[in-house]
Amino acid sequence: xxxxxxxxxxxxxxxxxxxxxxxxxxxxxxxxxxxxxxxxxxxxxxxxxxxxxxxxxxxxxxxxxxxxxxxxxxxxxxxxxxxxxxxxxxxxxxxxxxxxxxxxxxxxxxxxxxxxxxxxxxxxxxxxxxxxxxxxxxxxxxxxxxxxxxxxxxxxxxxxxxxxxxxxxxxxxxxxxxxxxxxxxxxxxxxxxxxxxxxxxxxxxxxxxxxxxxxxxxxxxxxxxxxxxxxxxxxxxxxxxxxxxxxxxxxxxxxxxxxxxxxxxxxxxxxxxxxxxxxxxxxxxxx
Amino acid sequence: xxxxxxxxxxxxxxxxxxxxxxxxxxxxxxxxxxxxxxxxxxxxxxxxxxxxxxxxxxxxxxxxxxxxxxxxxxxxxxxxxxxxxxxxxxxxxxxxxxxxxxxxxxxxxxxxxxxxxxxxxxxxxxxxxxxxxxxxxxxxxxxxxxxxxxxxxxxxxxxxxxxxxxxxxxxxxxxxxxxxxxxxxxxxxxxxxxxxxxxxxxxxxxxxxxxxxxxxxxxxxxxxxxxxxxxxxxxxxxxxxxxxxxxxxxxxxxxxxxxxxxxxxxxxxxxxxxxxxxxxxxxxxxx
Numbered sequence: 214x215x216x217x218x219x220x221x222x223x224x225x226x227x228x229x230x231x232x233x234x235x236x237x238x239x240x241x242x243x244x245x246x247x248x249x250x251x252x253x254x255x256x257x258x259x260x261x262x263x264x265x266x267x268x269x270x271x272x273x274x275x276x277x278x279x280x281x282x283x284x285x286x287x288x289x290x291x292x293x294x295x296x297x298x299x300x301x302x303x304x305x306x307x308x309x310x311x312x313x314x315x316x317x318x319x320x321x322x323x324x325x326x327x328x329x330x331x332x333x334x335x336x337x338x339x340x341x342x343x344x345x346x347x348x349x350x351x352x353x354x355x356x357x358x359x360x361x362x363x364x365x366x367x368x369x370x371x372x373x374x375x376x377x378x379x380x381x382x383x384x385x386x387x388x389x390x391x392x393x394x395x396x397x398x399x400x401x402x403x404x405x406x407x408x409x410x411x412x413x414x415x416x417x418x419x420x421x422x423x424x425x426x427x428x429x430x431x432x433x434x435x436x437x438x439x440x441x442x443x444x445x446x447x448x449x450x451x452x453x454x455x456x457x458x459x460x461x462x463x464x465x466x467x468x469x470x471x472x473x474x475x476x477x478x479x480x481x482x483x484x485x486x487x488x489x490x491x492x493x494x495x496x497x498x499x500x
Numbered sequence: 501x502x503x504x505x506x507x508x509x510x511x512x513x514x515x516x517x518x519x520x521x522x523x524x525x526x527x528x529x530x531x532x533x534x535x536x537x538x539x540x541x542x543x544x545x546x547x548x549x550x551x552x553x554x555x556x557x558x559x560x561x562x563x564x565x566x567x568x569x570x571x572x573x574x575x576x577x578x579x580x581x582x583x584x585x586x587x588x589x590x591x592x593x594x595x596x597x598x599x600x601x602x603x604x605x606x607x608x609x610x611x612x613x614x615x616x617x618x619x620x621x622x623x624x625x626x627x628x629x630x631x632x633x634x635x636x637x638x639x640x641x642x643x644x645x646x647x648x649x650x651x652x653x654x655x656x657x658x659x660x661x662x663x664x665x666x667x668x669x670x671x672x673x674x675x676x677x678x679x680x681x682x683x684x685x686x687x688x689x690x691x692x693x694x695x696x697x698x699x700x701x702x703x704x705x706x707x708x709x710x711x712x713x714x715x716x717x718x719x720x721x722x723x724x725x726x727x728x729x730x731x732x733x734x735x736x737x738x739x740x741x742x743x744x745x746x747x748x749x750x751x752x753x754x755x756x757x758x759x760x761x762x763x764x765x766x767x768x769x770x771x772x773x774x775x776x777x778x779x780x781x782x783x784x785x786x787x
Contacts, residue, residue, distance in 0.1 A: 335715055355715050384714055394711040397700050402723040404763070407778040408756040409692055413684050414781035416751070424681040427671055428622050428642050429785050432726040436689040439719040441782035444775035451763045451771060462760045464703070469695040469756065473749045476691075476738045484738060488731035491694040494701030495728035498716050 220307065220371045221245050221378070225279035227298070228252075229260045229269065231337060232311045233285030234346020236379075237265040242348070243378050248275040250301070251343075259343045273301035281371060283332075284310040288449040292317045299325055307368040309375075313395060314454040315359040315388035323363040330364060330372040331388060333357040333395075334381060341443065349380070356381035359388035389457075396457035400450045401465060404458075406440025407447070507594065507658045508532050508665070512566035514585070515539075516547045516556065518624060519598045520572030521633020523666075524552040529635070530665050535562045537588070538630075546630045560588035568658065570619075571597040575736040579604045586612055594655040596662075600682060601741040602646040602675035610650040617651060617659040618675060620644040620682075621668060628730065636667070643668035646675035676744075683744035687737045688752055691745075693727025694734070 224240050225248045226233045237247045241264070249266030250273060251257045260269035268275050276282055282302055284291060290298070291312040302308055309332045312318045322329040336354040338345065356376035360369050376383050386394075413425060451458055475484040511527050512535045513520045524534045528551070536553030537560060538544045547556035555562050563569055569589055571578060577585070578599040589595055596619045599605045609616040623641040625632065643663035647656050663670050673681075700712060738745055762771040 335717060337717075354717075357715065382714075384711070386711055390708060390711060393708055394715055397704070397708075398712045398716045398720050401699070402696060402719050404759050405692060405696055405756065406723055407775055408752060408759050409689060410778035410781045410785075411755040411759070411774060412688070412748070412752045413785065414777065415755075417684070421677060421680055421684075424671070424673055424677060425685045426785050427669075428644065428681055429685045430622060430624075430641075432689050433685050434786055435722045435725045436693055437782050437785075438722045440775075441779040444772050444779060447775045448768050448772045452766075452768060455763070455766075459760070459764055461699070462756070462763065465695060465699045466753070466756060466760065468698040468702075469692065469749070469753060472691050472695050472698070473746070473753065476742070476749065477746055479739075479742075481735050481739060485731050485735045487698060488694055488727075488734045490701065491697035491724075492728040492731060494697045495724050498697075498700065498713050498724075499721055 220280050221375060223248065223279045223281075225250065225276040225282040225306070226266065226285055227276075227282065227301075228285040228287075229256065229265050229343055229346065230285065231341050231345035231350075232334065233283070234260070234263070234265045234343065235336075235348070235350035236283060236285060236311075236334075236346075238346055238348045239351065239379050241267065248279055250276060256343050263343070263346070265343075265346050273297075276301055276306070277303060279303060279306050281307045281309070281375070284308065284312075286310070286312075288312050288314060288318075288446070288453055292321060292453050294321070294325065302326060307365075307371050309372050313399070314450065315357075315391045317453050319359055319361055319388045323361060328365050328368040330368050331359045331361075332372055332376075333359070333391065334376070334379075336381075339442075351376075352380035354381055355384050357384045357386065357391055359386060359391050361388065392454050393457045393460075396454050396461040400454055400458050401461040402439050403442065403447055403450065404440070404462065405465060406437050408440070410437050410440050507567050508662060510535065510566045510568075512537065512563040512569035512593070513553065513572055514563075514569065514588075515572040515574075516543065516552050516630055516633065517572065518628050518632035518637075519621065520570070521547070521550070521552045521630065522623075522635070522637035523570060523572060523598075523621075523633075525633055525635050526638065526666050528554065535566055537563060543630050550630070550633070552630075552633050560584075563588055563593070564590060566590060566593050568594045568596070568662070571595065571599075573597075573599075575599050575601060575605075575733070575740055579608060579740050581608070581612065589613060594652075594658050596659050600686070601737065602644075602678045604740050606646055606648055606675045610648060615652050615655040617655050618646045618648075619659055619663075620646070620678065621663070621666075623668075626729070638663075639667035641668055642671050644671045644673065644678055646673060646678050648675065679741050680744045680747075683741050683748040687741055687745050688748040689726050690729065690734055690737070691727070691749065692752060693724050695727070697724050697727050 534553040
């Protein structure tokens with residue numbers, strides 16, 4: 214066991230799902246003592262069995278001696294935190310979160326706690342819940358912080374150190390920029406993909422639908438994967454990254470209408486250029 | 501080596517790319533003697549080295565004794581076949597193709613050859629060209645034939661036997677139905693995905709684009725994969741499956757506008773139902 218940096222000796226994690234549970238596993242191997250707060254007794258029990266935290270409990274008092282508390286909760290609970298959650302956080306602890314939309318969380322939490330640092334560790338699998346946490350989830354993945362002028366610099370350094378120790382690639386940008394980028398790259402694809410599922414699932418004659426099912430292949434599977442995720446998460450992203458997502462959807466509607474128009478009007482040379490540019494754009498993005 | 505059925509003793513394949521080359525490999529292991537016709541001398545040479553056919557040549561005369569000839573050519577060369585191609589086909593051989601749009605090919609080839617059977621083996625990888633052919637590509641994949649009233653029944657049986665021997669799941673439907681199904685399930689996703697790449701690649705501020713590149717993850721990779729395929733294939737599909745694709749794009753534009761409107765108008769309950777239905781629809785499709 215390595216010796217953990219002073220500020221990270223006692224780390225609290227609120228919520229032990231995929232992100233919280235994975236953090237618990239990794240932080241323990243870094244030598245931190247991890248205190249996991251769960252909503253239900255049964256989850257605390259299972260967290261102990263899985264070794265997600267040295268201490269796992271539904272009792273908020275376990276957080277009292279923590280120098281850092283990570284809020285690994287669903288987006289809605291971060292944007293609209295309960296009084297109960299606010300009251301259990303030690304006044305002198307550094308607080309960070311893992312929410313995937315940053316502007317509304319930053320705005321709310323800057324008023325709640327002077328040592329709040331907005332974070333978005335960008336890692337995940339398709340699993341969720343108490344069984345989902347796994348080691349090394351954050352390794353080589355972006356960990357975005359979105360400090361504002363209210364953010365305490367020492368607290369920010371501690372969270373940057375935490376991200377660094379977990380093997381993440383640290384990115385620090387303003388919250389609006391973060392939200393626009395994830396709207397384009399993470400949230401827009403969910404709705405594009407869901408709209409494809411809606412198109413094939415609705416209003417098609419049954420015989421056509423049967424044939425379509427028989428011939429659906431990897432291209433269809435890939436393009437629809439992200440559209441079939443957790444509906445609650447989809448709604449929360451739409452709700453809390455509203456402006457950036459609506460703007461991304463507007464740009465997308467223009468793009469798809471432009472492609473449709475090229476096809477309708479038999480503009481094959483222009484269609485080919487567009488498809489060539491798309492191909493280049495992807496290799497540029499995922500190089 | 502198994503003994504091949506009589507009609508499949510001598511099989512010609514025109515074009516030894518992914519589909520033609522894979523057919524060559526599998527048919528040889530079934531005991532067929534395979535004659536591969538290529539456009540270029542260098543490709544014929546490489547086909548011999550890779551063992552894609554016992555005989556590989558640019559000389560059309562190699563097809564003279566074939567009882568079955570498979571046209572494994574790009575869509576455009578199937579819809580608008582050259583005089584040269586038409587002239588090299590033996591009058592008494594059964595002819596089939598591998599084109600991914602069936603109505604226009606069936607229409608054209610029914611007039612060219614009395615023993616033409618329209619086929620679409622629905623298998624593929626992201627590879628193309630003489631190096632792409634691989635064994636067992638068609639195993640457990642759909643092989644669609646689209647016989648019309650002009651289709652010779654004996655010829656059709658032979659092609660069904662061929663598909664069966666290759667381990668494919670045989671599906672027989674009319675050409676228009678096939679084209680509508682693949683428009684929805686295979687061709688529409690290409691343009692949906694390309695439109696996403698167009699949206700992120702165009703008109704975004706450079707700093708946002710840089711951040712988006714840093715945080716792009718597996719969801720973005722999955723949703724854009726099929727949009728970054730061969731631009732020529734995309735154009736050919738749009739050209740030759742025009743009506744069905746335009747109709748699929750129109751339905752899709754309605755779906756995405758509907759989702760956008762739910763989001764713009766904060767209709768969260770309806771958005772959640774829609775996302776739930778999409779999730780169900782996908783498991784129904786890919787069960």
